[in-house]
Amino acid sequence: MTLERSIAIIFLALCAAYGYAAFVTMQANLLPFEMNMSFLPNTMPKVLSIAGAVIALIIIFGSPSPTSSGSGSGGLQISQLKPFHIAQAVGILLAMAAYAMLLRPLGFIGSTTLFLTGTGFLLGERKLHVMLPIALSAAFLIWFLVEKLLDIVLRPWPWFIVTS
Numbered sequence: 001m002t003l004e005r006s007i008a009i010i011f012l013a014l015c016a017a018y019g020y021a022a023f024v025t026m027q028a029n030l031l032p033f034e035m036n037m038s039f040l041p042n043t044m045p046k047v048l049s050i051a052g053a054v055i056a057l058i059i060i061f062g063s064p065s066p067t068s069s070g071s072g073s074g075g076l077q078i079s080q081l082k083p084f085h086i087a088q089a090v091g092i093l094l095a096m097a098a099y100a101m102l103l104r105p106l107g108f109i110g111s112t113t114l115f116l117t118g119t120g121f122l123l124g125e126r127k128l129h130v131m132l133p134i135a136l137s138a139a140f141l142i143w144f145l146v147e148k149l150l151d152i153v154l155r156p157w158p159w160f161i162v163t164s
Helices: 003-028 043-061 086-122 128-149
Strands: none
Touching: 003 043, 086 128
16 A cells, blocks of 8 residues: 555545544534524534545555556655655644744734744745745734734734733
């Protein structure tokens, strides 16, 4: 079994769990007035779980690519993982977890700026004088769009800075 199909099986299991949460758990917790709405809070999770499951099934049961037939050198094999940047991928996953944990204490702008700068550095960008203004302006722009245009409240600054 190739690595793509192994990952697709894991992805299918995750989509099944996410779909169960969207179709059963979230559906049971809807408020009475939400039942008649055309777009529910669980509509997007339902679509994502179905789309993910379909894509995983296509990968699992799809015909092998023309490059993988014959010598068996096509596709990803577990023995071929060495040239990939596994450390960078794990570092980015750890950075995402740290971002989620630092979101409340540092605020949205601070934690997003730190995340974008840190992952940019992890991916090889070394010009801090370029990364920092871009990350800061992107974090502020995203905060402005979400807070002011969508009316979703995000705490922009750290907990010790009190804004009215």
